[in-house]
Structure formats: structure tokens, C-alpha cells
Amino acid sequence: MKTRVKIEKVIRETSDAFTLVLENAPSIGSYLPGQFLNFFLDINGEEVVRQYSFSSSALIGEPPAVTIKKVAGGLASNFLGEHLRAGDEVSVSTPSGRFTTTYGERRRVLMVAGGSGITPLYSMMKSILAREPESQVTLLYANRSSESIIFKAGLDYLEQKYHGRLEVKHFLSAEDAGPEKQENTVFRKLNRFDFQKYVDAYWKESPEVFICGPDSLMDLSVVSLSDLGLSDDRIRVEAFTGTGGVENTNDASEACTQVEIRDFNGGPVAFRADRNQPVLKSALDAGIRLPHSCKESMCGACKVKLISGQLHMKTNYALPDDELEQGYVLLCSGFPQSEKLALQYG
Ligand SMILES: Cc1cc2nc3c(=O)[nH]c(=O)nc-3n(C[C@H](O)[C@H](O)[C@H](O)COP(=O)(O)OP(=O)(O)OC[C@H]3O[C@@H](n4cnc5c(N)ncnc54)[C@H](O)[C@@H]3O)c2cc1C
Ligand code: FES
16 A cells, blocks of 8 residues: 655765655554565656665654665665655555564574665664663674764664663774774674674574675575574574566466456456466566566565465565465465466555
């Protein structure tokens, strides 16, 4: 569902990252830390959809805000940075995403961030520290240089406020150590031995790990932590860039499925879908522009409700359990499996 919200404020975080503070509109609804909004942008007459994670925490009374880093040559991130000002309106979805957490009693949390990957983790960290007075959080944060650290002042403030409960370690890969020693900064890339130290120190507390950043950092973190014996169910990952889409299958027959989708642009739409490929692909091949963005089951932009028939989602990184229970499915990773399929927006 799309809604229009006003941008209350634009905060410059670094030379290429900025925060959009949004109007606290009831239409956005409530969100969990770590979730994101789809932004529907009109760029040169084309609709461009991109996802931006909340950096704010509603639990501590902050208005909704997302933080965006301009990607070199990137369409949406540069458009947002260069064209939007306080007072402008943007079209966004309701919050989506499964990279989140519910609150418990006491836990030991490790967060690993690279660049703009700090955004959902910052929201989660503020929420965990405020909501769970006995929990402890360690953040390993990788950047090229001190100038590129997003939320540097905010992280320093949180470390003081939650003294002994939050530890931040910066890793700067393209900067040399200056004459003044900085206790919490290492001037090199993060490596597997950094995880060894952490796991050795907190192994008994069975840490929970949240990772968000470039693919190389996420791969290094997951492999290192798995090698050290941390089970997969303790490690949660959010990817900002995908791996190239959901692959077609060749093992189904040549059968087709008759698909009907209700409430699309005010009326129903019908088309035949190949069972060897996701429903979204068949629709686009037939010239029907159903809503979508990532095509990699990450953003939730292609979400619809399954009314009848069978559909198998090959992957799902976007829909939380409660939406799955309500019958929502993703069309970019959903393969039709029955003769007929009835779906509905809304
Ligand atoms: C679930 C989710 C949450 C996200 N949350 C955030 C967030 O909080 N803050 C944020 O800044 N971004 C976030 N992103 C990424 C964001 O949605 C866009 O992909 C990003 O801003 C690039 O879009 P663009 O249109 O500027 O670049 P495009 O025009 O789409 O891409 C231009 C070029 O940059 C490369 N590229 C695309 N994205 C990245 C990237 N993130 N890093 C490096 N290279 C890239 C592409 O491969 C391409 O070559 C999130 C993505 C997902 C899926
Ligand atoms: S298009 Fe992003 S989840 Fe389907």
C-alpha cells in the first residue's frame, strides 16, 4: 500500500549520506527496528522503487527516519540526495522486512556493519539498549575513513549513555593511525581473528548476531562465525544488494497456470503463467507491469495475497511470519503450481 508523507527534515550525516526525517503519519503505521520502507520515486517520468531502512527507533520517541548513502552513479540515492528538501512529499509503502528483533530479558548481541549497513542496526541497537536494561551490545563497524562513519556522534553518545553495555569498535581500511591513539579504532580491515576474540569472550552467552553491509563483509562475517561454531539460527543477515534474481527451474512440465489478480489498477488482470518461472516474470513478459523492485524476494514490493491455488516461493527475505500466515506471497520468487491461481492486492 502506498502513502504520501512529508519530509520534515534532511540531516546531513557525512559528505555522501543523509537522513530523511519523515512526518509521523499514522498512514505509515508502526514499524519494528530493522524494517524498511519502499520509496516510490518519479524520476524522469519513470517509477523507480528502492528500499531504505529505518535508522530511527519509535521506542525512544524518535520520529520515523531513514538514512541513505549515495551510491556512485546510483539513480535513486542521488535523486533523493539532490532533489528532496524539507516540506516535500514522498510516496512510501507501509513498513516491511524480517531483519528485526523482538525484545526479551537479557542477551549478548554482536552487530557487524559496513557503510550504510549501519542504518537498520542503529535502529535495533537504540531499541535493544532502551528496552532491555541488562542486554549488552558490541558493534564492529567497517568504513574506509573516519569521515565516512555514519552516526559517529550518535554512537559516541550511546556509548557514554549506556556505559559498559555498548561497545563500538571502528575498523578504518583506508586511513592511517594519527599521532593520537584512539582506543576504539583499528586502522585496517576487519578480519576473522576479530570474530575469534569476540566469540572466545562471550561464547557461553550464546550471542545473537546481526550483520548488514557489503557482500564481502557479510560473507567474511558469516563464514568466520560459522567456522567458530556459532549456529546459523543465531546469525541474521540483511543484504542491500542482491545476487542476481531468482533463477528459473527446468524441472516442471511445460504446463501453464491461468492467473487472475484482483484489484490491480482498479480492476482484475488475467494472464497465463509459465510454471518454470516466477509469476512476476510471466506478467512482465506479457506486458503487465505489476509492482516490483528488487526481483530478489528482499523488498516486498511484489507482495500479494493468495486467494486460491498453489504457489511455491523459492526464497523469501521480505515477508514476516504473520504475513505468511495471512496468505501473502511474493510474485518475484513465487512459482505457480496449480492450474489456476487467484491473487489480490491490498
Ligand atoms: C531491504 C533493503 C534495505 C535497504 N536499506 C538501505 C538503507 O537503509 N540505506 C541505503 O543507503 N541503502 C539501502 N538499501 C539500498 C537501496 O535500496 C538502493 O539499492 C541503493 O540506494 C542504490 O540505489 P540507486 O538507485 O541509487 O542505485 P542503482 O541505480 O540501483 O545502482 C547503481 C549501481 O550501484 C550498484 N549498487 C546498488 N546498490 C548498492 C549499494 N548499496 N552499495 C554499493 N553499490 C550498489 C549497482 O550494482 C549499480 O551498479 C537497501 C536495500 C534493501 C534491499
Ligand atoms: S520485487 Fe522485491 S520482493 Fe519481489
